[in-house]
Amino acid sequence: MDTEQQVFSVIKDRRSIRKYKPDPVPQEKIELLIEAARWAPSGENAQPWRFVIIKDRNKIRSIGKIAGTADRRQFSAEFAAGETEERLKKIKDPKKRQKIMEKLTAGYVSSFLENAPLIIIVCGRKDVWDLPYDCSAAIENILIMAAAAGLGTCWVESPVMDVRDEEKIKEMLRIPRNYKVLTAISVGVPDESPKPRPRLPLEDLVFYESFGRKEKDE
Numbered sequence: 001m002d003t004e005q006q007v008f009s010v011i012k013d014r015r016s017i018r019k020y021k022p023d024p025v026p027q028e029k030i031e032l033l034i035e036a037a038r039w040a041p042s043g044e045n046a047q048p049w050r051f052v053i054i055k056d057r058n059k060i061r062s063i064g065k066i067a068g069t070a071d072r073r074q075f076s077a078e079f080a081a082g083e084t085e086e087r088l089k090k091i092k093d094p095k096k097r098q099k100i101m102e103k104l105t106a107g108y109v110s111s112f113l114e115n116a117p118l119i120i121i122v123c124g125r126k127d128v129w130d131l132p133y134d135c136s137a138a139i140e141n142i143l144i145m146a147a148a149a150g151l152g153t154c155w156v157e158s159p160v161m162d163v164r165d166e167e168k169i170k171e172m173l174r175i176p177r178n179y180k181v182l183t184a185i186s187v188g189v190p191d192e193s194p195k196p197r198p199r200l201p202l203e204d205l206v207f208y209e210s211f212g213r214k215e216k217d218e
């Protein structure tokens with residue numbers, strides 16, 4: 001396979017992994033992931049990102065609990081506002097719908113973090129304009145590098161979606177006030193091979209010369 005195909009196959013075959021084998025992530029692999037992040041582009045080359053590596057089980061459990069509670073809060077609010085039906089309207093089987101609804105409102109989406117062997121907390125300098133874009137580029141590099149290295153990851157916003165949860169995490173990890181916590185990334189050896197989530201077709205996403213125009217003029 002040439003480089004182009006290799007890169008594309010890593011991008012395409014990456015999945016969000018939420019179930020891991022108990023094996024620890026070797027230090028050299030952790031450093032490989034952070035090296036990949038370090039080479040991400042950033043506005044004005046500001047490199048506002050910082051990475052806190054969490055291996056301590058108590059801290060991982062706490063982050064997982066915060067994530068589960070946040071999901072429960074969000075999905076219960078959606079349910080109360082009648083928005084869950086809309087979200088699940090494509091699922092025709094009522095039993096399957098009920099099961100997903102229960103899973104969402106019980107907060108069992110992101111609480112899997114509790115069992116991750118490793119979490120990378122991505123935070124960054126608040127005074128940098130492009131902070132979310134810069135950090136997202138670094139995060140994606142981590143996910144892709146991990147997939148190439150045979151590791152599974154999941155980008156998990158739940159523990160920091162609410163500023164009160166973010167404060168708890170900042171306190172636990174002694175992250176300074178002038179830093180924002182962008183996300184948690186779980187990392188480990190995959191213990192599941194999920195099917196790809198559906199993607200919108202290319203022709204619905206790309207236009208030529210003006211929005212909505214599909215002619216390629218070749």
Ligand SMILES: Cc1cc2nc3c(=O)[nH]c(=O)nc-3n(C[C@H](O)[C@H](O)[C@H](O)COP(=O)(O)O)c2cc1C
Binds near residue numbers: 014017109110154156
């Ligand atoms: C910005 C962002 C936030 C996400 N937050 C969560 C989350 O809080 N919990 C979770 O389980 N997955 C989360 N994910 C993972 C997505 O659910 C996942 O990427 C998406 O369903 C597509 O599946 P795939 O990554 O396997 O292709 C997040 C992904 C992104 C990019």
